[in-house]
Amino acid sequence: MSRSNYVFTSESVAEGHPDKVCDRISDEVVDAFFRLGPEAGWDPSHLRVACETLATTNRVVIAGETRGPETITRDLIAHVARLAIRDIGYEQEGFHWEKAQIDVHLHAQSADIAIGVDTAGNKDEGAGDQGIMFGYACRETPELMPAPLYYSHKILKLLAEARKSGREKALGPDAKSQVTVRYENGKAVGATQIVLSTQHLDENLTSSDVRAIVEPYIVAALPDGWVNRETVWHVNPTGKFVIGGPDGDCGLTGRKIIVDTYGGAAPHGGGAFSGKDPTKVDRSAAYAARYLAKNVVAADLADRCTIQLAYAIGVSQPLAVYVDLHGTGRVDEAKLETGLRAVMDLTPRGIRTHLKLNRPVYARTSAYGHFGRAPEADGGFSWEQIDLVHAIRTAVGQ
Structure with missing residues (x-):
């Protein structure tokens, strides 16, 4: 009890925290691919980004794997990083947007990973990695956040x-x-x-x-x-x-995962969000789990809801869907697990299509939480919509 x-x-932590500076830069890289890729004739669903950033005294190192147009050069990525640092507000002796050395070490995505993720023949697009993702919602605030x-x-x-x-x-x-x-x-x-x-x-x-x-x-x-x-x-x-900032403490992408989600009030699967395109279920399935949990609570089926999704690399369908209503539910949890699969396609492709994630909406998520934010007109924070309330209630017979 x-x-x-x-x-x-x-x-x-604020946007100027060293780790958040790195999250912002990594997500600006993701946005650059989704903004400039289509302009170069690329199908957004074919773009891939897994970008990590390190920042210390007047130095930034950007590394990872990408797939996209040749027009996205290392110089362009460095420029994007400088603009992000300037917007955050760093013009200090130990960390300055214009004076910092920025090294870019992005290279092609592993062919072995691409085999698992890309479609081929009768094979649907698979998850970009194995893992577990959690979503949570509760009635503590109007935004259904802790x-x-x-x-x-x-x-x-x-x-x-x-x-x-x-x-x-x-x-x-x-x-x-x-x-x-x-x-x-x-x-x-x-x-x-x-x-x-x-x-x-x-x-x-x-x-x-x-x-x-x-x-x-x-x-x-x-x-x-x-x-x-x-x-x-x-x-x-x-x-x-x-x-302060990277001059006072080295920053890395993905070190503030509890800040990014539910502040410790709910489980976390362990995967970071920033710097990853939405084929990486660490990010997209966590967004989907929050979306479903928020709609369950908004539908008045529970006062608290935790949802876990599980995936295997290269496999499209989730291995499992788990729901815990923490004793506050007004519907059977097993019935809800079946109903949620019916109202939303939880394959990586299905999630990205339903939430329209193949677009440049990620830099804004890099500070002040990925959840509990208002949906935006251009599709930002689409996972915060409560447009599945009727469908979920119908699926469980309410």
């Missing part, structure tokens, strides 16, 4: 907007947030602990000075009444945070 009174903590993570993201988004608009010129791009949420009778009711570490460009600022800057944004990000006299604050607890 699940606990009803407890505290739970999740963290987020509250600790949702509000950790929101704090950093508000601070980033204030920094980029020029309202808070003292703040730097690198930041981390963490919120501990108190639950009563299973409902999120308040913040017991708030942690915010943010880079500041004025080295004379104290922790108290930084708190005075960020506290109004943090209070605005949280629901009314969540912050009170009992809430404990930890703002720049080391006392100084001037050296």
